[in-house]
Structures are given as structure tokens and as C-alpha cells.
Amino acid sequence: MKIIITESQMNMVVENSKTPTRISDILISMWDEQTKEEGYPTFDKDVIKYLGIDKWTVINDYAEFFNDYIGGEEKTIKIIDKLSINNFSTKDFPKKLSGGYDFDWRISNSYKKDDVYFIECQVSDGGSVTLMDGRHMTLEDAINHEDMGYEIQEEVSDVIQDCLNELIYPRTGIMVDIYYVEI
Numbered sequence: 741m742k743i744i745i746t747e748s749q750m751n752m753v754v755e756n757s758k759t760p761t762r763i764s765d766i767l768i769s770m771w772d773e774q775t776k777e778e779g780y781p782t783f784d785k786d787v788i789k790y791l792g793i794d795k796w797t798v799i800n801d802y803a804e805f806f807n808d809y810i811g812g813e814e815k816t817i818k819i820i821d822k823l824s825i826n827n828f829s830t831k832d833f834p835k836k837l838s839g840g841y842d843f844d845w846r847i848s849n850s851y852k853k854d855d856v857y858f859i860e861c862q863v864s865d866g867g868s869v870t871l872m873d874g875r876h877m878t879l880e881d882a883i884n885h886e887d888m889g890y891e892i893q894e895e896v897s898d899v900i901q902d903c904l905n906e907l908i909y910p911r912t913g914i915m916v917d918i919y920y921v922e923i
Contacts, residue, residue, distance in 0.1 A: 763791050764805060771809060781810065783913040803913035813852060816912045820850045820857065823907060827864070830899060837902045843867025843879055845900055848922065858919035861900050883923055897921045 771781035783806040788799050807816060824847040830838035844867065849860040867879035869892065877885075882892040901918040908916055 763793070764802075766791065767802065767806070768809065771806070780911065781806070782910040784910065803909075806913035810912065816857065816914055817850070817852070819911050820847070820859070820908065820916070823847060823904075824850065828900075828903065830903065833903045833906060837906060838899050839895070840870035840872075841867070841879075841896065841899050842869070843896070845921075847904075850916075857914055857916045859901075859904060859916050860919055860921070862922045863896065863900075879923065893921070893923065896923065 767787075770787070774781040783803055785799055785803075788802050793799060793802065810816075827844055827846045829844045830841050844864040845861045846864070847859055848862045851858055863879070865880075868876060869879055869882045870876050871882075871888075879892070879896070883889045883896075885892070897918045900921060901916065904918070905915050908914060
């Protein structure tokens with residue numbers, strides 16, 4: 741289906757999308773207060789849901805609104821760059837994110853392309869994984885395994901992405917994609 745709208749209708753849509761709503765006023769007030777108390781605001785999907793918004797697409801709109809509130813791309817890049825100086829461990833995150841994996845990693849590069857933030861990471865030597873059948877293997881052996889190596893590599897990337905989004909999403913409203921993991 742194709743919908744044709746006039747230029748004035750389009751201008752009205754654009755203008756209305758920039759006009760704060762009661763919910764956005766509440767959020768701005770809350771974020772201003774968080775900034776005063778904690779030094780920075782956070783985006784919390786549960787707060788958005790509490791305010792009666794449960795459609796994922798609308799939650800994403802508010803996440804984008806939050807990102808604009810904090811300073812957009814420039815601030816997001818600064819937050820990611822600040823995280824880049826750290827080393828991370830799956831032990832520092834909830835078990836639901838890391839599963840049977842135990843390894844350390846660091847961010848080696850980050851960039852934005854076509855409105856998507858990409859992060860490249862490097863896994864440190866010495867990691868391990870406990871498989872579904874209970875076997876415990878070094879990460880290197882699991883990745884080099886001919887039957888499951890590719891799947892393990894994908895899961896390592898997914899674990900890193902989930903863990904980094906646990907840090908980055910509340911601070912920016914942006915979900916990142918892990919583009920490359922060097923193991």
C-alpha cells in the first residue's frame with residue numbers, strides 16, 4: 741500500500757514529532773533529576789512500560805529521544821570511547837548474559853555507519869566454556885572444534901554484544917552491534 745501526503749502534511753508530522761508530549765516532559769524531568777543526583781541520566785525500558793508504552797517500536801522512539809537528550813552521536817561515541825579503555829570479563833555480568841562462557845575481552849575499535857554503531861572486540865587468551873552436555877573446554881579448543889567451532893564463535897560474539905548492551909543501552913538508548921571479534 742502506498743500513501744501520498746502533501747508537503748504541508750509532512751511538515752506537520754515532522755513538527756509534531758519534535759513537540760514534547762506529556763510523557764516526554766515526564767522523562768526529561770526524571771532525566772534532569774538523575775543527572776543532578778548521579779551525574780548522568782539512564783534510559784530504562786521498564787520506566788517507559790510503566791508509563792503505558794509497551795510497543796517495541798514506540799519504546800525505540802523514546803530510546804532515540806533519550807539519545808538526542810544526552811547529546812546524540814557525539815555523546816554516544818564519547819561513552820563508547822570511555823568504555824574502550826576497560827577490560828571486561830563475563831564474570832562481571834549476570835549469568836543470564838554469559839551462559840556457560842568465562843572469558844575476558846576489550847573493545848578494539850568502534851564506529852558508526854548508516855545509523856548503526858559497530859564495535860570490534862578482542863578476546864584475551866585463557867577463556868573457557870561449559871557446554872550443554874556438561875563438558876568443560878578451553879575457548880580455543882571449542883572454537884577449533886570442527887563440529888561446533890563456528891557456533892561457539894557466534895555465541896562468543898553474542899555474549900559480548902549482550903554484555904556491552906547491558907552497559908551502553910542504559911547510558912545512550914542505543915543498541916550496538918558487534919561487528920568483529922578477534923579470538
